[in-house]
Amino acid sequence: MAIEARNVTKRFGDFVALDDVSIEVESGSLTALLGPSGSGKSTLLRVIAGLERADAGDVFISGKEATALAPQKRGVGFVFQHYAPFKHMTVWENVAFGLSSRKRPKAEIAKRVDELLELVQLKGLGKRYPSQLSGGQRQRMALARALAPEPEVLLLDEPFGALDARVRVELREWLLRLHDEMHVTTIFVTHDQEEALELADSIVVMNKGRVEQIAPPRQLYDEPANEFVMSFVGPVNKLGDAWVRPHDIELRHEPNGSTREAQIERVVRLGFETRVDLVRDDGERLHVQLTRDEADQLELDAGDIVYLRTRHERTFTA
């Protein structure tokens, strides 16, 4: 285990940020801490980094007890949501900081910084100041800075949160390639379930300071442990007590034993997918995802009465 948190509790005044949280992160993995804001995911990351002291519980990094260890001694690279660039230093000096503050030889520092700047595609921008970089470049600088002292663990707090959508997608792919090359155990915090599903080997879903489920992406999506995970990881509909994903609903024009009736409120065509909004007699609303071909064959129009049948309906005992 590269990282282990055992029964970690952290309060800020009356607010319980982490409530008896335990997680294990495998060496070399890419793990997502996923949850809404205030779920404690960033706090957990900060506790692992030593930037926050847990009120109770233990943290182990690479098998060593690290609970009381100063952040300087944890061998952890941390990338902040807003990157926390050293504004008064050049890009080169920023990346070199972790090495120069450890008094490494100058030649070694120069070699490593040049390598890293190349790795994060900032070669040639070493003399700039952070204020002269774009958001994506600043993000990559922060990553290079965190990687410079060769940490055993890389922690990223909402790494793509402050970027616009296009840069975000590019950086995601890039981070994935980087992780494949470097194999540094990485944990990142996100509130975006798509980001977690796309990047992570393992996802820790958090809510209100507690861990709801820890599972690989596919399992999380297909076998959510409870209603919270079901509704947070991907879109859902609620049909009475049952939950069903929008793509697990079939529509037809004729009733059939187990079908339920509903009226089409709206048909939205989004490229390859078509989204159909339905209302049932009791006022319940449903969203259905169809492929464009399915939708075209059915010739759906607003106002039509349709009959729906669900696949993979899910009920949870509370």
Place this chain on the structure above:
Amino acid sequence: MSQLAVDAARLPRARGRALGRPALSSGLALGYLSVIVLVPLAALSVKGAQGGWHHFWQVAWNPESKAALELTLGLSLAVVAINAITGTALAWTLVRDDFPGKGIVNTLIDLPFALPTIVAGLTLLALYGPTGGVGVNVAYTRWGVLLALLFVTLPFVVRTVQPVLIELDREMEEAAASLGANKLTIFRRIVFPHLLPALLSGVALAFARAIGEFGAVILISGNLPFKTEVASLYVFQRLNSGDEQGAAALAVLLLVISLGVLLGIGGVRRWAVRHDR
């Protein structure tokens, strides 16, 4: 939209830099100097320069005026050095530490501003003078003058550094810590460079104040020539003996020197903000 706002906010600053104009707070320091000192400088220069350069030098420069000038500059630089450290430490304590009575201490910092300086001198004399209760007698010594100057200049560095410290992004320090830097390194390489511009503005103001201070020092110094007579007291003493030209001449000299020092501080300050935060 927000990007536009950022660009718009940055524009005038960038242009100002291109023309080599001093940054805003140096401008304030010099503005302070103008109101208090530089405008009268013009009138003084006329007065002091009556009779030409040679004559000016003759009335301005004598062993007593030289001693007063040297003492003033020496003390003012000491005030700068001490304020830089204690002012930063006070600001740090007020921003980063929590202790009971913090609000009161924060208010106390401004008191030297509120007190008439002559009262400040009187108070210091009563406390640290021959009849003072603390057993330390610094009356009529240079230590006494230094004490008085430190008293009246205390707020400057605290009040310039404090807001910068409040605004400072704590994540930078956390990032530095996770990169292995110890506390001293974090202060030296991360915090201090961000405080430096404000610190320089603060010490420039303190310097300007110290070099011209009169009220707070007149009582505690005893005005002993060659020992505790600072430039302002020397000027006062020349005026009292009807030597207006001698007074004006030394004042001009004093002002030229302080202008030089302030410009120097302003230069360092511009260097310190070169990265255009």
